[in-house]
Amino acid sequence: MRILVVGAGASGGYFGGRLLQAGRDVTFLVRPGRAAHLAERGLRIKSPDGETVLRPRLITAVDGHYDIVLLAVKSYSLEVALTGAAPAAGPRTVVIPLLNGIRHIESLVRRFGMDRAWGGVCMIHATLDEDGDVAQMSGLHRLAFGPLDGGDDERLPAVSEALIGAGFDSRASHTIVQELWDKWVLLATLGAATTLLRGSIGAINKAPGGREFLHALAAETSGVAAAAGHPIQGKAAAMLEATIATTEPATSSMYRDLVQGLPVEGDAIVGDMVLEAAKHEVSVPLLSAAHTGLAVYSANL
Known part of the structure; x- marks a missing residue:
């Protein structure tokens, strides 16, 4: 082919x-x-x-x-x-x-x-x-x-x-649509966390309140997916949990682009999740803060 x-x-x-x-x-x-x-x-x-x-x-x-x-x-x-x-x-x-x-x-x-x-x-x-x-x-x-x-x-x-x-x-x-949601939840969690706090997942976990922050953020993104009819379950849920629990210097591609001063996919990954949350009346204050920060960054490019 x-x-x-x-x-x-x-x-x-x-x-x-x-x-x-x-x-x-x-x-x-x-x-x-x-x-x-x-x-x-x-x-x-x-x-x-x-x-x-x-x-x-x-x-x-x-x-x-x-x-x-x-x-x-x-x-x-x-x-x-x-x-x-x-x-x-x-x-x-x-x-x-x-x-x-x-x-x-x-x-x-x-x-x-x-x-x-x-x-x-x-x-x-x-x-x-x-x-x-x-x-x-x-x-x-x-x-x-x-x-x-x-x-x-x-x-x-x-x-x-x-x-x-x-x-x-x-x-x-x-089940490719569900897999798209699984990945989106993971990327939105990682992207929002690393760009909002300007550090790796490992660094966030080691900071005061970092572990609690990551779990709260993951609860927001997972809550949006569930409200939209695509709950994160099984291996996808386990992968999300393991990823936010790492103490290694793991980052998101959006964070790596941001620290290099490059354009980021803030709207498609984080902004769209905020819009989806609004459709289902799901409160996402941490995601919203990350979206605002990414918008400010993008406006200054």
Whole structure:
């Protein structure tokens, strides 16, 4: 299957790169500047297991239809990416977003329709380093994908064959919307905590009142999910609890972007959670404070 990866940042570069390394037919749609950088240096993935240098096929404008489109951009770049990627979507194309939050699903359905817009959840600790290379900071590299209605789409076996067995943990999901909520709650908790208090989860836990703060914040985000009909349970709840209990210097990607003076996904991750809370009349004072702080930061960029 022909796979188009839109974006070659930390997530797109990693998952697209591993697919390419595994012999899949992968093309990257990137901006001219990123294309020039990758053409000169190669797509480099630096992981705990070593460094991989790949020479991917790069385009700056869509050159035809693809079977799978992986959208791997920041939320604030989504509309531009959708416009650029739209010509790649044929009648049977599957569009899988690897974005944070959940607002992008509505945009995908509006652009491509329920038949072509699927859900996708990626979990990875990675960033672009000072050389523009993908730096994987831990062994976490998970991908889940599936139709939004949870049904047995006839394309699912072929899509699964293309995306599974490429050097990272990958699986099809019949509960992808719930998994989107699971990830959103985790990211909103981590993002709000680390950006509001300007420190890692470990540092917050070691500070006076830090543990109580983290549990109160997790209760807010979990409460919003429950009110919206997507309670966080089982492994997702255990992962949230373990993450906020760590004494290690764990941070969020939003915090790492903030301390570097870069744009952040404050609206899509924290702001949208505040809006969702208002819809269900759930009180979220800590989330609201974090949202205000992120808005002030973004206004000063």
